[in-house]
Amino acid sequence: VVAKTPSRLNYHFMPQIGWMNDPNGFIKYKGEYHLFYQFYPHGTSWGPMHWGHAKSKDLLHWEYLPVALAPSEAYDCDPNIEGYGCFSGSATTQNDDLVLMYTGDVDSKEIPQTQNIAISSDGINFDKVDLNPVIPNFPKEATKDFRDPKLFKVDDTWYSVIGTHNETLGELALYRSKDLLKWDYLGILAQSNGKQGTMWECPNIILSDKNDFLIVSPMEGTVNQKPIYISGKANLKEPSFKQSGQGILDYGNDFYAPQTMDVDGRHILIAWMSQWFSKMPTADDGWSGAMTIPREVTIKNGRLYQTPIKELETIRVDQLREIKNQEVTHLEQDISEASELKFNLQIPENYAGTIELEIADCEDTTQNCKLTVDLKKSEIILDCSNYSVEQREICKAPYEGTGDTIDFDIFLDTNSIEAFINNGETTITNRIYPEAKLKTMKLVCDNQKPFVVNAFSAWKLDKTI
Ligand code: FRU
Incomplete structure (x- = not known):
């Protein structure tokens, strides 16, 4: 071989x-x-x-x-x-x-x-x-x-x-x-x-x-x-x-x-x-x-x-974007196939909707891999069905956060996604097989409800192997 x-x-x-x-x-x-x-x-x-x-x-x-x-x-x-x-x-x-x-x-x-x-x-x-x-x-x-x-x-x-x-x-x-x-x-x-x-x-x-x-x-x-x-x-x-x-x-x-x-x-x-x-x-x-x-x-x-591990910070080569304390209705960003997306959002007061992160390999963001936090159901859902080579279970985890902010650290590579939510309280790891290289991400609260991004950074990650 x-x-x-x-x-x-x-x-x-x-x-x-x-x-x-x-x-x-x-x-x-x-x-x-x-x-x-x-x-x-x-x-x-x-x-x-x-x-x-x-x-x-x-x-x-x-x-x-x-x-x-x-x-x-x-x-x-x-x-x-x-x-x-x-x-x-x-x-x-x-x-x-x-x-x-x-x-x-x-x-x-x-x-x-x-x-x-x-x-x-x-x-x-x-x-x-x-x-x-x-x-x-x-x-x-x-x-x-x-x-x-x-x-x-x-x-x-x-x-x-x-x-x-x-x-x-x-x-x-x-x-x-x-x-x-x-x-x-x-x-x-x-x-x-x-x-x-x-x-x-x-x-x-x-x-x-x-x-x-x-x-x-x-x-x-x-x-x-x-x-x-x-x-x-x-x-x-x-x-x-x-x-x-x-x-x-x-x-x-x-x-x-x-x-x-x-x-x-x-x-x-x-x-x-x-x-x-x-x-x-x-x-x-x-x-x-x-x-x-x-x-x-x-x-x-x-x-x-x-x-x-903290060593991963050493392979952040290009900072693609940095945002601090900004109110937005959605956030779109071009990414690299090897990226880290790290962000902290303010959960709007009395908000019982969803926070959605879509990752896509093309402009058509419906053909995506989607990470949803559903605050009403207290559930995290990672749906990679569009990027799967087989019938796979849609991953669900309980959302255990109780604070008024939510923290994400997402690692993307050619054919993998690893999501760390609320500083490692919950992790979800899947292999994904998009047709092309990952290209864009979009973050949105339901119905484009405005939300405050306390901090957002996207990096391209270096090749180590
Ligand atoms: C787990 C496992 C082990 C075994 C090994 C064999 O994935 O089944 O229990 O030692 O793989 O390759």
Whole structure:
């Protein structure tokens, strides 16, 4: 396969060629960020899983590195079956080494999945350890599904949370190790409350003083759902997680398997900007799958917020427009196919109408992609049907704002839209496939009702990849 240029994104990470799904092993090592990903280099649909690899100094400009892991051993390779390989996992550092923990899959339907370790002293070449699988099987009989280990360290002890399930409920198994090679099973850390999926993939854990958070990508039967976070209190000694709340991480159609990295006092999240059932029209150009922009996750009022990482400000190349404190009936602006639109509006007093942002690739703004905030229904709606290559759900999220202003930060790229509303209270991510390059935007309150723009900026964003 050879990648052609037209469908390439400008500032979102994507594979050079081939298929990509989940982010893996997201970590800072020797001063540089490393991102690995589920990768099939020999085709544009899912196949025997490798770990692709890239590194970056700023999380935006990525240097592609050689494949880090390829199927090769009895626990991750069986050419006689269709699905096998080095499935998702995470990274840690040990002394000067970069260490990966990943799931070996040789047929998840028949043979239980296992957890394995690979070590690198140069951050490029990885050796699978002889002791693999370091966690050969899951102590519970009920399931072969046992995958996506997420490593974390508390004091001098490593833990790993691993996605699994019992007969009907998604669960996380908790393991502990002093050396990353010998692992003790501690028990089930958390379980679905009955409405959070029948299998949990790609777990993450964020520990904080007040609330702890789990992030999981749930499946309901065989269908992948929108990733959720669950707040509560984790007990790592006698594994339990007392749930106190939950939320949907991103209400879009194209957001799955997010992985977090705790680094320099920040929690950074990146997700696969697709879903298992998404059509991949870029496959015609030799590649499929991309990552979201990296987002900073913060904890406020017992819940998670996601905002674009501050590094993204460095790729604003051209300021297309700036407005401050101006009353308008509508706002139209030419944009670039790679743009950021950031604005804050005053909600007119007693206003119970809509605020609409239309994004279009041509003058005919009815052929658009439309983000609507309906204050009457307290709902946010992202309708990308005009720019879809398949029948897709119109995304709806509750509007949770209570103030008299509303804040938007919208990231557009060749074939994606990521909307952050009210400083990351709600996010919605979709792939869009307009016929031509995105060209215009229009902002309007219903019936051209005048509204005050407290601040508006539109930037063209630089190409980083
Ligand atoms: C999630 C997932 C993981 C698995 C990987 C395989 O998208 O199904 O659970 O490890 O993809 O590529």
